[in-house]
Amino acid sequence: MKPIEFFLALRFLREGRSQTLLIFSGATAGVAVIVFLTSLIVGLQDSLVEQIMGLQPHIVVEPIGESEPPRIYEPEADEYVFTRTEPRPGRIDEIGEWATVVETIAATPELVAVSPVAFGPASAVRGQILEPIEIRGIDPATYNDVIEIEGRLVSGEYEFEDQGTIIGVDLADELGVDVGDRVRFVTAEEESHSFTVRGIFDVGASGPNQSWVYVSLREAQSMLDLSEGVTAIQVTIDDLFDADDVAERLDLYVDHELRSWQETNEDLLRALRTQSASTILIAVFVAISVALGIASVLVVTVVQKRGQVGVLRAMGGSMGTILRVFLIQGATVGLVGSIFGSVLGTALALGFNNFVRDEQGEVIFPIEPSPTIFVMACLLATLTGLLAAVVPARRAARMDPADAIKNA
């Protein structure tokens, strides 16, 4: 590409005035729509995954035999079903040699934390009030790296010594207790255990806030009648999207059932993928209409400028030069349009972020302008402009100079 070709292309564009303005606006609007839509979807999906992953380990090891019950309801393609498996009454399945399993998993290079837990059903009782709860026996030192609790305490401390417990805000409200108050938990076997509330957490989800009750692993083991075993081992790794692969690999060494969060949330992930696919489809159609717009305006320009193009050829301008002059025009429209479009799209996304809030006035989900989206949009738009210019450019280059001059 020669400097003179850029010079001619940019001048032709400047010369085009209203036509140029038209295709620039088209490209800008197209890119703005794509950037806005993509930011929105990415922001939505990120915050959804973040919300879910704030309450889930990346990988869970469970005793064999704890299989999911058959589905009563098969969801349609555009639906998803959240299921909650109630542990069956009677003996709870456990992992006896959990210490060995923890040791095995601890050798995983991607590991962030591995934590044994003992979960089981119980009720919280205070006066006349009886609330169904889930006893969650944890190892305080490691568990907080799997699911953050300490940082989400609204009062009290992350502390379990001497029959200490940490409960959710909603449960604390319903029971009318505060830090320092005593509560009573009754197990399925009708045994009553007394605890002191040491801390109250708020994880931003009503289910856990209402039913999760944290106690020390040892207390839970005795309450749930486990013989030194645990009901699950929870694992967190450095990149949550590797969970699938890591779980598969660990399955070779661990004699229990391993489940990644992707497996547990299969329906949700499928819904997210479908959403992403439709976003891409919309982007493609927008790009096609922008391309058609650019192409049709450039075709008109070629016809208008045929005399000048003919003279350029007569003066020694090669077919390649003419071809590139028009290709550069298309690419420039795409590139400049994408820069303005990215700015506009981001402004729209941020505006959306600012004005669309929930009842509490909180941002529903934060949209973060991503450089990746900009770069992708610029590449896509420049390429689109270039492709759109192919037909007009070839037409210009192939014009017979004598004809072009005579019929101008």
Next chain:
Amino acid sequence: MSESILRLEEVTREFGEVVVTRVLKGIDLRIEPGEFTSLVGPSGSGKSTMLNIMGLLDRPTTGGVFVDGESTTDLDDHAITRLRGRTLGFVFQFHHLLTGFSALENVMMPAAVDRGKFTTAMRERAEALLEQVELLEHETKNVQHLSGGQMQRVAIARALTNEPKLVLADEPTGNLDTHTADRVMDLMRRINEELDTAFLIVTHEEARAESCERLIRLVDGEIVEDRPGKDA
């Protein structure tokens, strides 16, 4: 004898595939360095067709076109384009200047498309040419804001940029009033004298044709007259 700048040998040109019309019927012609020639003939006699073939913008159906004694028959499109840009200049009835570009940029353009960029040397030469056509004070003006005669003078300056040996002009004054046309003719004649550039000028006006040193008359695709003009 030195080589002619341009030589046509038995050139014919036919148009159409089903109904074939033979527009040029065997033209033999030599243009020598520094000649100032007019080409006349009735409308439809084939003047523009001949000029396009001489200008390497079109190829003959049969016969040969020689530039500096070299045949152009076997040159590919790219080689033809280069040869054309470097040895020939063009002026058309309509100026076909690049609108939105300054007079200076238009004059530099033939050199710039050849070299791929603008250079200071080009600029100096273009300014000298604009001075020659008496338009130096308008060099930065967008050509759209010039008068018809001024535009045609810019077009003449542009035709001279690559120091062509021959300028082919197809009715360069056809679109101008008599007074302006006279000035443009005088300009070309002066350049011919000062730079020794050969000119071949198509015109409809006998008087102008007669004033050239050589006159070629084309009728029905054949040269019927080729003689020194009255003033020569």
